[in-house]
Amino acid sequence: MNQMISDATRLVCTDTGRIGIEDPVAFLSRVAAYCETYDLPFEGTRSERLTITTEIGAIDMRASRDGLSVDLAAPNDGALHMLRETVATQLDLLDPARVSMLGWHGDIAHGRFPPNFRLATVLSVTALGRSFWRLEVDGDDLTPFAHGGLHLRLALPTRGASAAWPILNQRGRTEWPSPDDLHVAVYTVRSIDPVTSRTVIDIFRHAGGRTCDWISAARSGEEIGMIGPGGGWYPDADHLVIAGDETALPAIARILDHAAPDTTGTAIVEVNGAFDYPPLTVPPGMTLRILDRSQGSDLETALAEADLGADGARHVWFAAEKSRAAAVRHDLRARRGVARSESYVTGYWQKG
Numbered sequence: 001m002n003q004m005i006s007d008a009t010r011l012v013c014t015d016t017g018r019i020g021i022e023d024p025v026a027f028l029s030r031v032a033a034y035c036e037t038y039d040l041p042f043e044g045t046r047s048e049r050l051t052i053t054t055e056i057g058a059i060d061m062r063a064s065r066d067g068l069s070v071d072l073a074a075p076n077d078g079a080l081h082m083l084r085e086t087v088a089t090q091l092d093l094l095d096p097a098r099v100s101m102l103g104w105h106g107d108i109a110h111g112r113f114p115p116n117f118r119l120a121t122v123l124s125v126t127a128l129g130r131s132f133w134r135l136e137v138d139g140d141d142l143t144p145f146a147h148g149g150l151h152l153r154l155a156l157p158t159r160g161a162s163a164a165w166p167i168l169n170q171r172g173r174t175e176w177p178s179p180d181d182l183h184v185a186v187y188t189v190r191s192i193d194p195v196t197s198r199t200v201i202d203i204f205r206h207a208g209g210r211t212c213d214w215i216s217a218a219r220s221g222e223e224i225g226m227i228g229p230g231g232g233w234y235p236d237a238d239h240l241v242i243a244g245d246e247t248a249l250p251a252i253a254r255i256l257d258h259a260a261p262d263t264t265g266t267a268i269v270e271v272n273g274a275f276d277y278p279p280l281t282v283p284p285g286m287t288l289r290i291l292d293r294s295q296g297s298d299l300e301t302a303l304a305e306a307d308l309g310a311d312g313a314r315h316v317w318f319a320a321e322k323s324r325a326a327a328v329r330h331d332l333r334a335r336r337g338v339a340r341s342e343s344y345v346t347g348y349w350q351k352g
């Protein structure tokens with residue numbers, strides 16, 4: 001059940017919940033369909049039991065005569081809170097009338113920050129070439145961001161007003177300030193110091209981005225929020241094919257830093273013009289391809305040419321604009337025989 005929990009963390013925090021749904025089997029089959037669409041790892045399609053196992057823990061849902069019971073197991077309080085939120089969000093999406101009937105047995109804190117939220121202080125913002133800002137932050141306890149997920153959500157308060165942060169409501173759910181008061185966007189922890197927990201985040205500069213605008217005016221000492229971690233861990237395979245655009249570069253750099261020296265495969269990066277991110281360190285058995293979009297090169301062609309490796313020994317990782325990720329996911333599954341368990345294919349941003 002915990003094979004995805006690759007961070008050697010034990011699932012020491014648990015909770016159980018239940019909800020009186022009339023047709024729990026139908027609900028589970030809709031959850032399974034949702035998991036299929038979003039490539040979430042699950043077992044038990046269209047049955048009376050469904051288990052979703054992610055890097056932050058496991059959700060086990062069982063249909064019974066009087067509804068649905070849910071068992072959660074996570075490595076820490078923050079992750080347990082995220083699992084509760086995942087179940088509630090599923091209900092919001094699939095059966096909104098029932099979400100208020102969801103009850104948990106564990107102690108639900110309220111009126112304070114969610115356990116997966118931390119305040120952090122801006123130490124510095126520096127330009128990395130012409131394409132990226134490098135943000136460095138510090139905080140009281142940022143150590144959770146070093147485990148269990150490569151990514152986080154940055155929460156950037158609107159300047160000039162008193163800062164508004166997410167708070168747990170009476171039901172233990174996170175209540176978010178309005179987007180006018182707090183802008184939230186997903187980024188990657190490029191690196192985190194295991195001792196001081198100083199954290200580095202690299203932000204691609206693109207037109208119209210609220211994060212880019214905020215960061216370009218940031219001053220040392222300003223307070224921001226960090227939520228997470230989440231969104232996938234280091235791929236574990238002998239043969240790695242990893243591809244992405246600028247928004248994926250920080251994740252690609254971190255994954256390559258962490259790759260075993262005997263890893264084989266290909267790393268493919270697509271940028272616009274000359275590559276001006278710090279050099280990537282690639283294991284000797286891997287090839288690095290840097291593609292220039294302005295010269296007509298693209299990730300899809302390079303991926304079609306790449307040796308994807310053998311079943312069971314490979315992992316294919318792809319992140320770029322959402323519609324490109326959807327097409328690549330389809331191609332990998334339908335044409336190249338790459339299973340869901342051997343791949344991570346995700347849209348990192350959306351055009352328009």
Ligand SMILES: Cc1cc2nc3c(=O)[nH]c(=O)nc-3n(C[C@H](O)[C@H](O)[C@H](O)COP(=O)(O)OP(=O)(O)OC[C@H]3O[C@@H](n4cnc5c(N)ncnc54)[C@H](O)[C@@H]3O)c2cc1C
Nearest residue numbers: 185186187188203204206209211247250348349350351352
């Ligand atoms: C798991 C994950 C990890 C990520 N890690 C990183 C990271 O480490 N560094 C990083 O820079 N990004 C990363 N991203 C991508 C980042 O979340 C998006 O670029 C996001 O849109 C930025 O939010 P924003 O508030 O700046 O812009 P938004 O308010 O979301 O978007 C504003 C406008 O900018 C456009 N836009 C967004 N991204 C781009 C782009 N790349 N090129 C051109 N136009 C764009 C949108 O289409 C929209 O029109 C990651 C995304 C995910 C899902």
